[in-house]
Amino acid sequence: MNTLNEKVAVVYGGGGTVGGAVARALAREGAQVHVAGRTRDPLDRVVRSITGGGGQAEAALVDASDEEGVRRHLDELTGRAGRLDILVNAVGVPHVQGPPLAELGLDQFMAPIDGYLRTLFTTAKAAAPHLAKQGSGVVLMLSTPGARLTGRGFLGNGVSSAAVEAFSRILAGELGPDGVRVVCLRPHAIPASVGASHVTEAFAEMAGRAGATTDEWLAGAAQGTLLGRLPTPEDVAEYAAFAASDRARTMTGVIANLSAGALVD
Template sequence: MSAPLLSDRSAVVYGGGGAIGGAVARVFAREGARVFIAGRTQAKLDVVARDIAEAGGTVETAQVDVLDQRAVEKHADAVAAQAGGIDIALNAVSVMHDQGTPLADLSVDEFMRPVDGFLRTLFITSKAVARHMGHGRPGVVLTLSEPGSKLAVGGILGHSVSAAGKEAFTRVLAAELAPAGVRVIGIRPHAVVDAPAAGSYTGDLFKPLAAAAGQSVQEMLDGGGMAQGTLLKRLPTLSEIAETAAFLASDRAGAMTGAIVNLSAGALVD
């Protein structure tokens, strides 16, 4: 049996009670990391923590508003003091936003909601953890993006700009943190086929699009237009995202930084 990928690493997952954050936290713990999950809803964090503990992993929870910079910094300082530093961080925070509304009908608030929400949380969490990373020990910051960063389709202005911003943030932060030995890598999945069933906000996000096509959200994800628009004619799973995140956070991906890993099942070909 091969050694766990993340033995003796400390990992912070923001949005750790969500569908993607929870899936990644479970795999991080399985691979030997000491996991700290943070988010707004304690009940959701407790579900993930229970799963990890029952599987023999090490986990701690914290109810933290990731839009509160002081609260995030206080939490990161506490984690670093307890664990001797922070080795891995993932921002899996979700921000409800509009998809499907054209410019003529889109308000400035609707446009800015994902731009400000996603990028603000990414800035706050990255700044909080970066000062506790590197300088002789591994350091990895993982970000999440979407195919909207590159798609040229109507009705996703705010979503597309926020996704492109997250990828630009990832590249530039990689350059800034490289001298300290910290890697920064983005993961770009498409809509995740089993995320709504796991409680993801995308269940509500995609309802209008699915209704317009005369489908349920799950029908749209299982074999509808989103899947048919990929090369593999399917969408990624939570397990695939989580397993990829664990690999990227490990020494096996030690030469990779400043990259965006395409898990869109071929919705985009980089």
């Protein structure tokens, strides 16, 4: 039984490794999926993978940091579809990992903080009235274990992840009275993203400073989890599809720990 029949979903960052996997999972569960991003080819590939399997999907070129552009996109989308039920922000923001405080520039530190929070604010603000219109809806966003870890070389990433999680909790309180739920997903490093996203350089820098290759560094990260492995895009997508469905209708204001046991709550 499809759990998202007649639901309308938009996935910002839908052409990325994780965003694309989430879009496919939502479509498989019956949602009409709209993927949005700044680059046409990966968006079109995701749409083809969905429609080729009988699902419903469309693509749009939208910069999630552009407040007016996002507002226009959602107004136009809901004008055609009649509603919006699920907002997913899977936008990736290029950032550095590796340099300790002494080597880190202010702009490098601020880049992920400003980048991630700007897209979250912009997409959530534009989507909230549409989600609340029917007295229900779900907002999903992504964090990282950096929000809860300490160490060297990921100051901007860790602070931005902590800010994302705070944003999600407070947003849940803002939107809850309108029947809108907010869930933040916190996976660990995803090896499948290497070579296909901004994390390629970030992981390579961390690995180089540890005297390892990226594959070796990721293998070490996997060994540091309780399950001895790292998540796949499909792992994140399956949980996202569950969280977006009525099976999770009492879940809001939570940080879903998908770190394979790298963190224990």
